Amino acid sequence: xxxxxxxxxxxxxxxxxxxxxxxxxxxxxxxxxxxxxxxxxxxxxxxxxxxxxxxxxxxxxxxxxxxxxxxxxxxxxxxxxxxxxxxxxxxxxxxxxxxxx
Numbered sequence: 001x002x003x004x005x006x007x008x009x010x011x012x013x014x015x016x017x018x019x020x021x022x023x024x025x026x027x028x029x030x031x032x033x034x035x036x037x038x039x040x041x042x043x044x045x046x047x048x049x050x051x052x053x054x055x056x057x058x059x060x061x062x063x064x065x066x067x068x069x070x071x072x073x074x075x076x077x078x079x080x081x082x083x084x085x086x087x088x089x090x091x092x093x094x095x096x097x098x099x100x101x
Contacts (some may be wrong), residue, residue: 033057033065034093041097050090062086069093 033053040049053062066077066089073096080088 031061031065031068033061034068034097037090037094037097041094046091046094046098050087050094053090054087057086059086062089065093069096 037049037053044052070076075096077089077092077096080086080092082088
């Protein structure tokens with residue numbers, strides 16, 4: 001969700017929305033996975049948050065969330081491979097969401 005009032009909008013505040021800077025147009029993109037992680041990051045432990053999402057989400061949903069996060073950060077997230085690829089991807093996303101720098 002976007003921040004309201006005169007609060008600055010951070011990456012974690014905008015993760016439910018997608019700003020298409022290149023096209024110079026704002027379009028909203030809702031991503032349930034990112035919204036869940038943002039709203040529960042302060043309540044659940046890191047490992048529990050990741051486990052809940054790995055068990056619940058499809059691979060396509062996790063990849064879509066990674067793509068949205070890459071649009072809002074200067075860092076690219078690794079394309080993980082192997083049996084725990086989706087868990088590692090969710091860990092990368094959670095680290096970005098919890099990073100306060």
